[in-house]
Amino acid sequence: MKMMKWALLGGAALAVTATAARADDLGALKAQIEALQTRVSQLEAQPQAAMPSGYSLMAIRDGQGTYEGIAPERYGDRVRDDSGFTLSVLPTADAAPVAEVSVSGEIRTALIYSDFDVDNDDNLDVANRGRIFIRGKSDTAVGEVGGYFRLEASGGGNFSDYDESVNMNKAYGWWKFAPEWELMAGYNDNTGALQTSYDWLVTSIPIATVGPSNPNNEQFRLTYASGPLSFAISLEDSDSTAFIDADDDGDLDVIDGVDTSDLPNAQAYLMYSSDTFTAQLVGLLQDDDWGDNFDWAIGGGATIGIADSFTFLAAAVVGEGTSSYANNLAPVSADEEFWGGSIGVIANLSEDTRIELGVGYEDYDLAGETLGFNGGVFWDPVSQVTLGVGATYLDRDDAFDIDDGDIEVLDDSLQVYFGTWLRFP
Template sequence: MKRAKWVLLAGAAMTIAAGAARADDLAGLKAEIEALQNRVSQLEAQPQASMPSGYSLLSIRDGQGTYEGVLAERNADKVRETSGFTLSVLPTADAAPVAEVSVSGEIRTALIYTNTDVSFASLDDSEDNLDVAVRGRIFIKGKVDTAVGEVGGYFRLQASGGGNFTDYSESAVMNKAYGWWKFAPNWELMAGYNDNTAALQVGWDWVAATGPVKSFGPSNINNEQFRLTYGSGPLSFAISVEDPDSANVDDDDETPNTDVSDLPALEAYAMYSTDAFTVQIAGLVEDDAVGDSLNWALGGGATVGISDGFRITAAGVLGEGTNQYANNLSWTGPDADFWAASLGILANLSEDTRIELGVGYEDYDSEIDLGGTALGFGGGIYWDPVSQVTVGVGATYVESESDEVSIGDEEDNIEIDTLEIFFGTWLRFP
């Protein structure tokens, strides 16, 4: 009986001790909660970084944002989706969609061997050159939704030089700058300086021509413009008013390189494009105060995916007077008839290696000015070990011949044959 009494007393003592310990733990926890609450109150009282009205969060991510308003660009000028970084201002629950700004850059450096042969009457000259050429670019684009639709802009800063004729220029130029406004479903207004609207978005010069050497076949210029575009699914068309051609002649006391007209050129295209197939027709018309008739051009072509990783692209254009498709041949004066065409093949040799092969021809014919022809062909092979690096090697050969001209006492055709071989790197950042 006595032993049971001592057991009960010991159990009671242990219970009392445990309760005291729990009381001490609760008191300590309460003190920690009070200290944490005081710290939260201090943080809430500190000044907060301000955000634009209606927005709640700024995020940074790798790669490009979603920019449907950015116009198509030739293969050699495209910004890869994985390049650069994007700043996004995320909205509050009752605000408009995201505003974004994307920044990226690219340095292209190439070792280029050039051989040029010039032949005219008794002149037969050949020149060789091996030099390094560099092109640096910074791309900036952004957009924001407003009460009247999406508004965005695109800028491309570039500095370049080197090679056979120039040294690298440390001065950057803004060689593309335009904005867009999606003012209605499927409709968009673009205003600024970009590829001309009648550019052929098919053919060698647009779909291929990645290398830093001569292109061939029809090309296009950058131009000041207002462009109206409609797009619905794979179908789109556009019409624009643009800065007219430069005359490049001294006619009726006008200085060289003056505009051929006091009125803008009218340019347009229609296109049907899917992942496997693209077909386009394009053209332009402009008044010509220097020549005797309107300048005009009509062209078209297609890019077809024969199989996964294998495409064929072709384009052709003909017209009169305009220089907006000239490539290896200079503008030859008012009323010059011309035509040009190109064909290209693009094939993936493996997941990270591709090849480009092509041929092109240009023909300008004028009764009063220098005309001529140019035949070019070439290609390259390119390796992309990662999305930020491309290594390429290739060559282009262009054979051009003028119509018969007189220089001093000699009269003959001028023949210029140019071979260019390159090794290049494309480094994209960040």
């Protein structure tokens, strides 16, 4: 009996002790909760970091943003998706969608051998070009609005000593006012550019390309795109050209750096583009204050891809008067008829090695003829670095040009280069 009594008394004492311990734990937990609530109240009372009105978060990431509305660009001018960095402003639930700004850069340097220069002597020189690309977009209540700027400084090679000045090499904006419609305004590749030509699809080599080319131009462009089909029409600044003119006495005068017309020209293209096949038609019509009533051009071309390894390309243009397709030759009379074309193949030998081979021809009634051959090999060990080597040979026949008001006879020429393309950050 005594043993049972002492056991009951011991159990009761243990229960009382445990209850007291739990009461102490609950008291401590209650004190911690009160202290945490006090700290939260203090944090809420502190002033918040300033953010743009309507936004809740800003972020930075590697690579480019999503710019589906950007105008077509030649291969050598395109910014790689993993290049540079992008600043994004993320919205709150009741604000407009995301706004983005992307920044990237490129330094291109080349060792160039040319069998000509201003004194018709062989020349071995180093040329350099630096570029900074800035583009951004923001969705608004009336559609996406975006802009693109390209700053460039370049020199050396066969051009001049290095120029420390920086030019706004491209500058345009776009307004995607409907899902399939876009208005582009600014300074960019002209609308009538042959996007299937060798000159358009070749890497940004530091020497002459072959076949017809195209200029950058001030313009308003309206584009429609739905699936693989797209077309565009634009009003663009008229050609600035140089040509030979006969005065009333029959003497030849050089008219240099004049606008062909006081009115803008009209350009357009129609294009079908899929993963393996692209076909394009282009056209240009321009008033002419110096010759016949109108200058004109019409052209087209196609590319065909075989798997991911080979792309075959061809393009041609015929016209009168306009210098919008001049490359190694240009019109030397106000109404000069011309035609030109190019064919080529681009072969991806491996994931990081690309070969380009092309032939181009330009034929002007007065300025002569040029047959050009180009080839190059390019290696990308990483996306930020490209090494390339290549050459261009131009075979000219009775060819001449107007240079700073003087008539210059053009001889056959050979250029060979080794180049580096370094992209950052």
